[in-house]
Amino acid sequence: MVGIVSYGAYVPYYRLKKDTVAQAFGKRADKGTRAVAYCDEDSFTMAAAAAMDAAVGQDLSDLKAVYFASASSPYREKQCAAEIVAVLGAREDLRTCDVGNSLRAGSAAMLSACDLLERSGGSALVTFSDCRLGAADGIFETDLGDGAAAFRLGTENIFARLDGSHSLSRNAIDQWRADDDLFLRNWDVRYAGSELYSPLVKAALKGFFAESGSQPSDFSKVVLYGHDDKTRFSVAAKLGFAPAQIVESMYPEIGNTGNAAAGLMLASALDSARAGDRILVITYGEGCDVLAFTVTDRAGSCRSRLQKCLARKNEDLSYGKYLKWKEMVICEPQKRPAQERSSLPDYYRNYQKNHHLQGCRCKVCGMAVFPPQRVCVHCHSIDTMEPYNFLDKKAHIRTFTIDGLSLSLDSPNFLVVVEFEGGGKMMSYLVDCKKEDIRVSMLVRPSLRKMFKANGVSTYFWKVVPADEEE
Amino acid sequence: MGSIKDKVSIIGMGCSKFGERFDASREDLVLEAVMEALEDSGLKMKDIEAFWFGSFYEQHGTSLSSILKPDFKPVTRVENNCCSGADALRNAAFGIASGEYDVVMAIGLDKLKDNGFSGNPLFNLYRDNTEPSFGGPASFSLLVPAYAEKYNVSYEDMREAMVHVSYKNHYNGALNPKALYRKEIPLDKIRKSPMVCEPYLTIMDCSGVSDGAACAILTSTEKAKKFRNDPMYIKSAEIVASSGVGMYETSYDYTTILETEAAARVAYQKAGITNPSEQLDLVELHDCFSITEIVLYEALGLSTRGQGWRDALEGKFSLEGSLPVNVDGGLKAMGHPVGASGIRMVYESWLQFHGKAGKRQLENPRTGLAHCLGGKPWNNVSSVTIVGCDLG
Numbered sequence: 001m002v003g004i005v006s007y008g009a010y011v012p013y014y015r016l017k018k019d020t021v022a023q024a025f026g027k028r029a030d031k032g033t034r035a036v037a038y039c040d041e042d043s044f045t046m047a048a049a050a051a052m053d054a055a056v057g058q059d060l061s062d063l064k065a066v067y068f069a070s071a072s073s074p075y076r077e078k079q080c081a082a083e084i085v086a087v088l089g090a091r092e093d094l095r096t097c098d099v100g101n102s103l104r105a106g107s108a109a110m111l112s113a114c115d116l117l118e119r120s121g122g123s124a125l126v127t128f129s130d131c132r133l134g135a136a137d138g139i140f141e142t143d144l145g146d147g148a149a150a151f152r153l154g155t156e157n158i159f160a161r162l163d164g165s166h167s168l169s170r171n172a173i174d175q176w177r178a179d180d181d182l183f184l185r186n187w188d189v190r191y192a193g194s195e196l197y198s199p200l201v202k203a204a205l206k207g208f209f210a211e212s213g214s215q216p217s218d219f220s221k222v223v224l225y226g227h228d229d230k231t232r233f234s235v236a237a238k239l240g241f242a243p244a245q246i247v248e249s250m251y252p253e254i255g256n257t258g259n260a261a262a263g264l265m266l267a268s269a270l271d272s273a274r275a276g277d278r279i280l281v282i283t284y285g286e287g288c289d290v291l292a293f294t295v296t297d298r299a300g301s302c303r304s305r306l307q308k309c310l311a312r313k314n315e316d317l318s319y320g321k322y323l324k325w326k327e328m329v330i331c332e333p334q335k336r337p338a339q340e341r342s343s344l345p346d347y348y349r350n351y352q353k354n355h356h357l358q359g360c361r362c363k364v365c366g367m368a369v370f371p372p373q374r375v376c377v378h379c380h381s382i383d384t385m386e387p388y389n390f391l392d393k394k395a396h397i398r399t400f401t402i403d404g405l406s407l408s409l410d411s412p413n414f415l416v417v418v419e420f421e422g423g424g425k426m427m428s429y430l431v432d433c434k435k436e437d438i439r440v441s442m443l444v445r446p447s448l449r450k451m452f453k454a455n456g457v458s459t460y461f462w463k464v465v466p467a468d469e470e471e
Numbered sequence: 472m473g474s475i476k477d478k479v480s481i482i483g484m485g486c487s488k489f490g491e492r493f494d495a496s497r498e499d500l501v502l503e504a505v506m507e508a509l510e511d512s513g514l515k516m517k518d519i520e521a522f523w524f525g526s527f528y529e530q531h532g533t534s535l536s537s538i539l540k541p542d543f544k545p546v547t548r549v550e551n552n553c554c555s556g557a558d559a560l561r562n563a564a565f566g567i568a569s570g571e572y573d574v575v576m577a578i579g580l581d582k583l584k585d586n587g588f589s590g591n592p593l594f595n596l597y598r599d600n601t602e603p604s605f606g607g608p609a610s611f612s613l614l615v616p617a618y619a620e621k622y623n624v625s626y627e628d629m630r631e632a633m634v635h636v637s638y639k640n641h642y643n644g645a646l647n648p649k650a651l652y653r654k655e656i657p658l659d660k661i662r663k664s665p666m667v668c669e670p671y672l673t674i675m676d677c678s679g680v681s682d683g684a685a686c687a688i689l690t691s692t693e694k695a696k697k698f699r700n701d702p703m704y705i706k707s708a709e710i711v712a713s714s715g716v717g718m719y720e721t722s723y724d725y726t727t728i729l730e731t732e733a734a735a736r737v738a739y740q741k742a743g744i745t746n747p748s749e750q751l752d753l754v755e756l757h758d759c760f761s762i763t764e765i766v767l768y769e770a771l772g773l774s775t776r777g778q779g780w781r782d783a784l785e786g787k788f789s790l791e792g793s794l795p796v797n798v799d800g801g802l803k804a805m806g807h808p809v810g811a812s813g814i815r816m817v818y819e820s821w822l823q824f825h826g827k828a829g830k831r832q833l834e835n836p837r838t839g840l841a842h843c844l845g846g847k848p849w850n851n852v853s854s855v856t857i858v859g860c861d862l863g
Contacts, residue, residue, distance in 0.1 A: 335589045340600065347599035354601055369719045377715040399617040399725045402669035403609035405590065412669070415609045417849075419721045427603050435669065440620050451601060461601035 002114045003158035003293065005123060008053025008150040009267040009306035010046050011254050012037045013432035013465075015315045016322050018142045024319040025137050033315055034255030037131050037146035038431060039325035039409035040449035043070040044080045045460065046148035046260075047129035048087045048448050053305045054125065054150040055088055062154070064122040065095040067109035069259050070129045071177075073100055074450075074458055083460070084127060086355035087448060089389075103175075103225070103285030106149075106259040111289060113153050114162055123154035130258030135183040136328060143228065144184070145255020149263025149304075159302055160270060160279065160293040166208035169287040172196040175227070193231045197284060201235055204288035212292065216240040219292070221273070223247045223265040223281040227256060253310065267304045275299040308468075314434065325409060336407050341455035352387065357446055357462050359424055360385035368423035390446070394421040395464065397442050402435055407452075414438060418464055429463040443467045474741045477862050479564040480695035480702035481687050483512025484821040486814075489683035489805045490651045491584045497529075498538045500684040501580055504811075505539065508576070508686045512698060519688070520572040522546040525559030525579040526810035535578065552845025553757065554710055555579060556685065556813030557854035561708035563689050573694060578686035579811035590680065591809070608677055610847040611760040612668035617725035618766065619671075622777035629671065632780035634661045636761035637675050639789050640797050644804020646790075646831040651681040651806035676761040681806025685814035687821075692862070703821055706742035706838070706857040709734045717849030728763075730853035731770040731844060738855035739772070744838075747772045748794055751857075752836035753823055755816035757844040758801040768796075771842060771855075790831060798823065798831055809845075816841035817856055824860040837861055 015033035022030050037046060047068055066088075068080040081096035095116070099105040106128035113124035129148035134140025153162075174192035177184050186192065201224075209215060216222075222245045226232035229251055236246050247265045249256075257264060262283045269279050277295040282288060323329040350371070352358035359370035367378035368388050375382050398419045404412040414430040416438075430438060431449065444464035451459045485507030487500045495503070509515065516539065524535040524546055532546035551558040556579030563577035583591060590606050619629045638658050644650040656675070664675035695702040711734040717723040735747075744750045756771065758764040765783055768774035773794060774782045782788065788796035799805060799819040802812065820839030822828040841856040 335587070336606075337588060339604070342600040343597040346597065347601070350599050350601070354599060367720070373719075375715075377719040398721075399613045401609050401612040401616075401672065403605050403612075404667050404669070405608050406603075406605040413603070413605065413609075415603055415605050415613070417613060417725065423721060425719070425721055429603050440616050451603075459600055 001158065001161060002117045002153060002155055003161035003296070004151050004270070005154040005157050005159055006054050006058055006152045006302045007267050007270055007304055008050045008055070009264055009304040009309060010049035010053060010148045011035050011264070011306070011309035012041055012046065012146050013312060013314055014038060014317045015253070015313050016142070016317050016319070017315055020317070020319050021142050030142070032252040034142055035145040035147055035257070036317060036322060036325070040431065040451070040463065041131070041146070042074040042450060042458065043072045043129040043131045043148070044068070044074050044083060045448050045450060046131065046146065047080065047127035047150065048084055050129065050148040050150035051084050051088060051125055051127050054152050058152060060088060060090045062122040063090050063094050063125065064120050065097070065113055065116055065124040066090070067097050067099060067113060067124070067126040068129070069099040069105035069109040069127060071100055071103060071105060071258055072130050072132045073098060083355070084125070086351065089356045103258055104283050104287065104289055106263055107281070107283040107289035107291060110151060110153065110291070111165055111167070117153060117155055121155050123152055126151050126153065128259045128263035130260050132258050133183050133326060136323070140184050143251070143256055145257045147254055147257035147260040147264055149260050149267050151263070157298065158296055159298045160273070160295045163292040163294055164208070164212045165292070166204060166211055166290045167287065168200065168204040168207060170200055171286060172200065189227070192227070197226060197231060198235050198238065200288050201282060201284060202239060204282070204290050205239060208290040208292070214292070218278055219245060219280040220277045221245060221247050221269040221279045223262055223269055223279065225262040225283045250310070264306065267306050270295070271303055271306060273299050321410065334407055334411070339407055339452045339454050341457060342459040344457070347459065354461055356389070357391045359388045359390050361388035368420070370420070370424045370426045388424070390420050390424060395419065395444050395446070397430070397438070397440060397444060398425065399440060400430065400438050402438070416464065418444060430465070431463050432465045437466070443469065475564055475568045475708065476706050476741055477692055477704045479567045479689055479705045480692045481705065481817070481821065481858070482690050482695055482698040482702050483508040483514065483688040484686065484818050485511060486649060486685040486818045487683050488649045489681045489808065489815070492582070492682035493584065495682065497580060497582050500582065500682060501535065501538050501578065504578065504684040504686045508688050512688050514574065514688060514698070516541065518574050519576045520544060521566055521575045523549055523559040523563040523566070523575070523577045525549045525555035525557070525577065525813065526581055527552060527555050528581050528583070528809065551710065552852050553807070553809050554813055554843040554845045554852050554854040555810040556815070557708070557841065557843045557856055558710055558813070559810070560687055560814055560817065560856065561710060561854070563687070564705050564708055567689050567691050574688065574690050576686055576688050577814060578684065579814040580684040581808035581810045582682045583680050583808060584682050607759055608668050608672055611763050612672035614725055614762050614766055614848055615671040618762070621724060621726050624780055626670070629780060632765060632783045633671070633676050633761040634658060635783050636758065636764045637661050637803060640758060640801040640803035643790060643798055643831060644800025646829065647799045647804070648829070650800040650804045651679045652800070652804045671762070672760065678759050678802035679804065679806035681808055683806065683808035683811045683815065685811045685818055687814055687817065701825060701860070703824055703858050703860055704862060706859050707738040708856045709738040709741070710852060710854040712852045713846070713850045723849055725848060727766055728770045728844060728848055728851065728853060730851050731767060731842065731855070734853045734855040735771050738857055742857040744857070747840070750838060751794060751840050752838050753798050753820060753833060754794060754796045754840045754842070755799065755801065755819050756796060756842040758797055758803050759807065759844070763844070764796070764801070767842065767844070795833060798828070798833065813841065813843045813854060813856070816843070817858055820858050
């Protein structure tokens, strides 16, 4: 028996109002918002955040595989799944795989993980993440969104059991992005809806129902991916589903998050699931994957950060900033020397510090220190250090400044000194916070971000974000 | 522990005009300072037996020798961040105190304005670059919220104290023909200056950036009388590097400079100073930002803890105050050609002791202090150099 053991979600803090974009182009106001990854976030950082959410309180010692599924990986060549393993501090004798190029990457990865676990037992982590770009003043600019979801699959302590699945492949092209395209392209949506999406979903479900002997009314919740809500609901009705069965897409708030869309809908369905609920998941992209789950009596034992992410948001994002963060306008460089690339040997030497915010603690005097070092600052002992994890420590701001001078894609930088409870401190950037809310002593937690990109390499490290007392 | 107190004398000094010296090359700046010092001491280039060359951005000793062409003499390039000039002077003094040389030169130089950036350039150390990237204004502005919180100083009082520090140093700079900025700035203009690091630090809280060079010629006190009857005596030349406490321990609270406290403690002890406010007649300190100056009043023992901001408002350190600080205008009005500043600060005592300070001349000063700080408030190198015109 294989199923979902735990799960996590991540939606970035910023929202771009469709109205803001309409105004920039002198067009009529439109309702709704979309989630926007901050200039230091990408599909990998969001996947890592969702993976960490799914891993909260979990023992990862039986992990057999980690997948990163995305149609918008930050790299053409360089795997992200291995980096997620490092961030989780998980064992390394496991399988890693990036799955890309399709909106079915997430479900394909999940099915592949389930097949592996059927054979090997243990658990696997699958992340669904996307950060796709639409050209300015186009439909995708406002309809796409950024986000990620993660699922830990396993053979024990199952939260939602996988009952069965069915897949269909059809080389139908309605959305695409060529090797040298920055922006997503598509064909006329009426053709795509009536000639591709509708018949393919129908055919896949027909196959699934025939194989499983189930019918639409057996499912309390249906996660149905579609490019937009109108098409989703019209096809759902044709297939015999009642609107109440269809899980809300969240598109009007966060936009269509690509691979993350079905993942976030599933996380949302699981957040409110009761034991015995049957959930159907349908993904679409060059065919369809259909997956059916039954929620076990562990319902309620796990909850993602999804609702927190939806509630904690900033809708004041200007269109100019959006364009700058997405590097869609050429801005005048600041009058500072250009950012130097990271030394990869040094980044690799500091593996545990960089990926896992690991510091050290002196075994002689107990002083906790970040970053790790060999001579104790307190008792001056040499080589008496043991690894010490700062990721799970409460952290507060000791002092701060709002630095309008240093290099940044989003000047000013909120530069802070973060002190950890139990000792140790680091200089960091506070992000996802309004400047008038910054206070000495405010509670923060680490968040993995892209410090900068130089020489084609994204340097990932930990910044801090405001935290709740309960975290 | 030994001491070089009164063993080494300065017998000539020179200082270029500090400023945006688009008119002058590095060679011009060096020669401007060196020729003044040689003329002042009556010595020739061939009399100098060894050179200590303090610079943050110059690369080698040969950067200096290619300009001065000393006849196969030793040139040691000294880099110690913003203390590079102070450390060049200190090592030159040791060269004399050791008995190895009779006459040596310490010289500081940096040329910053040719790079096309604002602020100071950064070094690439081939690190993983995961630390936040920020400059001096951000790092020193971190002192303000911590100081205001600890001593319960209101936002308005804190800002006003910082405004007064900038006002004072510009006022002094206006009296110094070698300053980068030679204009008094009205208080209200300083108050209304734009923020660069909110919520406290404005552009007028930042020191200037300039090109410049300064130099000193040293000999033993024993031999000094041979050159002139009014030499200046080195009382102590201390330099202290970070212990790591400010960087790694949460006990450091961002309201002081630990390295400066430590350097001052030793320097005062060796120079026989027990009450700096009484025994010092002028202080040149590292006012890279107005908040730094306030915190340094306390770290150097010139103000009691938590009172630095009040002393700044009450004018204790103005030209007419009980202890004038940054008489020449400080980094604020002189700018900060990094390697030159430490020697420039000692040059002010030299002028003051010889009655050559013009409109800013103090009345009969006998003892002066020069303080430099290189790095960040929590991780730096600090120097304290004390000079006097009396022996003992």
